[in-house]
Amino acid sequence: MHICFLTNEYPKAGFPHGGLGSFVKTMAEALVGKGIRVTVVGLNYVLSDETENVNGVNVIRIQKSKVKGLAWYFNSKNISKTIAAIHKKNPIDIVEGAELSFAFLPKIKDIKYIIRLHGGHHFFAEGENRGINWWKGFQEKRSFKKADAFIAVSNYVKSHTSKYLSYHNKPIEVIFNPINSQLFQPKDVAIEVNNITFAGTICEKKGVRQLIQSFPEVKEKFPNAILNLYGRDWLFPDGSSYVKMLQEIELPKLGEYAKDVIFHGAVSFAEIPNIYVKAAVCVFPSHMETLGLVAPEAMAMEKPVIFTKLGPGPEVIANGETGWLCNPHEPREIANTIIQVLSNPQKAQEIAKKGRQSVLQQFEIKTIVLKDIIFYKSIH
Template identity: 30%
Template sequence: MKVLVISPRTSGLGGVAQHVGKLVKLLRRDGHEVDVVSVENTPYLPVKGLMNPSFALAALAKAAAGRLLGRRYDVAHAHNVPSAPAMRAARGGRVLTLHGVFSEQVGYLHGGLAGRLGAWAERKALEWADAVTAVSRSAAERYRSLGFDVLHVPNAVDPADLPEEGARFFERQVVYCGRLSREKGVDLLVDAVKRVGANLVVVGGGPLERELRELARGDPRIRFTGPLPRAEALKIVKGSDVFVLPSRHEGLSTALLEAMAMGVPVVATRVGGNPELVEHGETGLLVD
């Protein structure tokens, strides 16, 4: 089978990147021919607010050029709404996977007008697809309420990728691992840690890294590692006493799945797919 996979990212610590990167690896392992369109091989503008729109346009141009050259796929699989125009332009069956509620995330990050534009783009993407999947039940139900047939296919982790030994910077430590952006709520975690006197390790990078470092400035109990290779990041999660996911918006967190799979106690906000993974008081704690 010949497959085109379109995703803003296929590498890094982000959950979508981890999901798609693993999917591509397994498809190729099973003998399928896989082409990938992502920021790793497609031009885009690395500017806040312009990354997704610029990737969407460049990916569309790339897929359209492939169609003009006679390229045909059995499946064009787009991950999230910015990948949908390229999915539509490609020749082949169209599958759209949604890793959260796109319009809500865009509206939160960029305001009401952007949210309304996101809702329009979201509906168009759903209309273009022959099949739609969502990684969380909450997202699937949201899109079903708009009249679309959406299949719930949850994220997963491969135990073979998880380390046997952990690493730590403090005798006892709390850890966050993931993208440092507004919807992830890491500012709330930094502020909480400063109040209770715990040790915190923040693993990852993103647009809020400088702001978060400034928020924690002068506190020796808070350590930022910056972006790390995934294997190193997972060792730090494995070696921690608690993993915290303080998201304001969430799909179905790969980082939360990984922490739970490694036996690390978890605390997460009651948003998105988090309550689908964490049973409060049994498999972790949920907070509002």
């Protein structure tokens, strides 16, 4: 079997990449480990063509077009030509991409095309309080029509996407994204008992503002509490910084507590376990997620985790049993949940141990990759 993933985000040293790139890397290497040929095709980070084999995965990066207004056309044409050339040499069984991937891709008869729902333009419109961009909306609808099958990374993304887009009665399977349980595992390191940790993009839909607003109530109960925020800044459409907005508008409202809210900036994926390991509690009050791997990754390290009760939250955590869920729009509820965890460290650790076991059952890469292979074979 030969699987071809489409992504422009496949990790490359010295260049930032998103969660989609991390997912494809994890999945691609696991498939190679099962004896499956894997190719990744996407646009390069730099202005040149490039091919390399990384841990058995053949990665082809294509030079981006610089033609203004028509770059999308030439990029799609070059990706199509590349797929056709690969298929001629080593026949491809499955091409997998995200929601917009197939909009301008001509289909090859012997190949099945799968969209994995990571959260597309229509899906996030509601969570980001914005309208549908006609061009992206058009591409997404066109891409969905071309797909032969779909994989949803949670029941929530499957049902929520169906409010906006049709699956055209084609096969669809819910398969969680995997976590790297070798990277995310318990470590024998001293916990900082007042350390509240968030990791993720510093933006509105991740609930960072409400988390900051919850902090004074936590400080009243735990005066030594520190709120550590790790992640890259998000920019408004006018280019202004979300972090700067928080620092200028939200932090002054905290008075003397503001000094204990610390923005650490972006950290590498490999560094995240070293951040979680010191935390007394990890808090991810997202407004909107497709699945949200930060919560299960922290749970895999036996950390007490507070996640959103909205969207896929209840699919990841059984509230009060494997972690905690809260309303991300209610700072008081976030604060009360943090206080509950910090007030009962022994109970919190018992729940954290159950959280790790739950995650290993649901998100272990060996389990996930087998589900993917079974689905690939079922549609080919």
